[in-house]
Amino acid sequence: MRNSALAWLGHPLTVIAVVILLLNDHVFKPLWPGPVTGKLSDLTGLIVAPPLLNLFICRPRVSILLTGAAFTLVKTTAVGAVLASEAWTLAWGPSRVLADPTDLIALPALYAAWWTCNRPGARAVRLARAAVLIPVTVLAVAATGQADIFRPYSAHAVDVVDGMIVVSIRGGSSMGPRVTSFASSDGGNSWSSWAVPVPSDPRASACVPGRPDRCYRIVPTRLKVEESRNGRWATAWEVSPSGQDRLTRAHATEIPEDTEAVASLGIAIQKFSGGYVVVVANGADGIALRDTSGAWRRLGWAEDGFDYSSAVPLTAPGRYEDSVPMAALLAALAAGLVALGCDVRRFGFAVAALTLWVGVWLFYTGTNTPILFNPFAVLLAVVLVPVGGVSMMVSAVRGGIRIRAWAISTATAAVAYYVVMMPFSAWSAGWLGYYSLASGLSIALGIAVASAGALAVIKLNTRRPAPRLQPHADDPDQ
Numbered sequence: 001m002r003n004s005a006l007a008w009l010g011h012p013l014t015v016i017a018v019v020i021l022l023l024n025d026h027v028f029k030p031l032w033p034g035p036v037t038g039k040l041s042d043l044t045g046l047i048v049a050p051p052l053l054n055l056f057i058c059r060p061r062v063s064i065l066l067t068g069a070a071f072t073l074v075k076t077t078a079v080g081a082v083l084a085s086e087a088w089t090l091a092w093g094p095s096r097v098l099a100d101p102t103d104l105i106a107l108p109a110l111y112a113a114w115w116t117c118n119r120p121g122a123r124a125v126r127l128a129r130a131a132v133l134i135p136v137t138v139l140a141v142a143a144t145g146q147a148d149i150f151r152p153y154s155a156h157a158v159d160v161v162d163g164m165i166v167v168s169i170r171g172g173s174s175m176g177p178r179v180t181s182f183a184s185s186d187g188g189n190s191w192s193s194w195a196v197p198v199p200s201d202p203r204a205s206a207c208v209p210g211r212p213d214r215c216y217r218i219v220p221t222r223l224k225v226e227e228s229r230n231g232r233w234a235t236a237w238e239v240s241p242s243g244q245d246r247l248t249r250a251h252a253t254e255i256p257e258d259t260e261a262v263a264s265l266g267i268a269i270q271k272f273s274g275g276y277v278v279v280v281a282n283g284a285d286g287i288a289l290r291d292t293s294g295a296w297r298r299l300g301w302a303e304d305g306f307d308y309s310s311a312v313p314l315t316a317p318g319r320y321e322d323s324v325p326m327a328a329l330l331a332a333l334a335a336g337l338v339a340l341g342c343d344v345r346r347f348g349f350a351v352a353a354l355t356l357w358v359g360v361w362l363f364y365t366g367t368n369t370p371i372l373f374n375p376f377a378v379l380l381a382v383v384l385v386p387v388g389g390v391s392m393m394v395s396a397v398r399g400g401i402r403i404r405a406w407a408i409s410t411a412t413a414a415v416a417y418y419v420v421m422m423p424f425s426a427w428s429a430g431w432l433g434y435y436s437l438a439s440g441l442s443i444a445l446g447i448a449v450a451s452a453g454a455l456a457v458i459k460l461n462t463r464r465p466a467p468r469l470q471p472h473a474d475d476p477d478q
Contacts, residue, residue, distance in 0.1 A: 008051040008060065011116040017047040035102075036366075036376040042106035046071065050113040060117045068110050075103045152253055153301050154260035155281035157202035158268040165270050165279050166194050167287055167306070168202075171260070182305040187270070187277045188289045191305020202266025202281060209271040216278055218264035223247070225264060225280055225288070237280075237288060237296040242433035243314045249435050250312045250319050251284035260284035286311060318428040320435070326364050328420040328442075333357055335450035336413030337392075342457040343405035344396050352391035359384030405457050412453025419445040 183194035205217035275292035300310035366377030427438035
């Protein structure tokens with residue numbers, strides 16, 4: 001049984017999968033992160049993991065079933081992803097596994113693992129390969145979870161310790177030195193790293209030392225602070241909801257799970273010469289500081305703490321996602337193709353148009369990577385775009401498409417692009433209050449333009465003269 005387990009691990013297909021897994025996780029992923037390299041890791045990992053697991057249990061079927069069940073659990077549940085991350089971190093260092101149900105598309109790779117198990121090659125060659133391959137395979141599988149993870153900084157609590165204002169933070173590089181707090185001894189004018197931890201539970205309110213009638217409190221989920229005045233609470237400082245929405249977008253990350261809250265999370269007050277200072281932990285936005293003169297200011301993240309000049313200006317143009325122009329381009333292309341398809345009305349045209357659209361999407365994502373380009377996506381796009389384009393043209397010619405339909409579809413695509421981008425540009429300029437409103441308007445306007453283009457082409461078809469009826473051979477009136 002042990003020899004058969006080694007033979008399975010040494011099968012040529014398993015060897016190829018290990019090599020691809022090593023290259024993908026150590027070379028391709030850092031250069032071209034994205035869905036293509038991610039799915040390639042899943043495919044090759046599902047081929048390699050069962051024979052590796054089989055070395056310990058010597059039950060091929062059970063190994064494949066356990067691999068499939070564990071993969072499904074990890075990719076479809078948050079609990080499974082957390083458990084996998086903790087297991088990988090315990091064994092191989094800081095790691096992170098994300099739940100993504102779309103990764104289940106790789107499950108058919110388990111059939112390839114089963115196929116290699118049932119088709120052994122030369123025994124001596126297999127055993128020789130396996131003896132060398134075992135440590136390499138373990139390293140290849142382990143490499144999938146390792147990464148230098150950087151999480152954005154967030155100020156989540158603040159307190160006064162030994163006469164110093166201490167702000168507790170989280171985030172930073174998982175591989176580098178950890179900074180847990182910044183401290184200031186001069187009322188927030190300068191900051192430095194602080195090794196003493198502050199309470200993990202942030203305070204929601206605080207009073208001026210020696211003045212129990214003068215208190216401040218934060219408003220949950222808002223960038224807002226209230227102060228007590230004559231027994232009533234009044235606004236002392238705030239960022240408007242629309243301004244907070246813009247700051248949330250400014251501090252957004254590529255991975256949604258890494259995005260930190262932009263809201264007031266903790267507050268502390270320090271008695272200082274000439275009055276007192278109030279410090280508010282504002283999550284990803286840094287802190288807000290009330291100085292002894294009563295003036296409030298936001299402090300953003302600096303190398304050694306916080307600084308006024310590094311705060312994101314509320315008057316700066318709003319930053320929408322980098323994928324918005326790509327989405328507008330793809331929406332415009334789809335709108336134009338739908339309008340064109342309403343004139344052709346052939347199934348082959350629809351398939352060709354979809355192929356062209358997917359090819360354009362792959363090319364755009366493949367060429368917009370941090371370093372060079374993603375060869376897998378670009379090569380596939382180079383095949384799909386010409387195949388889809390030529391097939392679409394052939395189908396359009398056979399369907400008797402007219403110049404007016406071409407004109408309408410082209411105009412539809414152009415207008416669709418601009419109406420999809422227009423709400424985001426308006427939000428960025430400050431004319432729309434909320435990013436969600438811009439997203440909703442963009443979708444609604446895009447659908448409206450695409451529908452108008454399709455209806456215009458359909459209406460054009462209703463004016464097409466009906467073909468003459470051909471008489472039958474047995475018609476007595478011939």
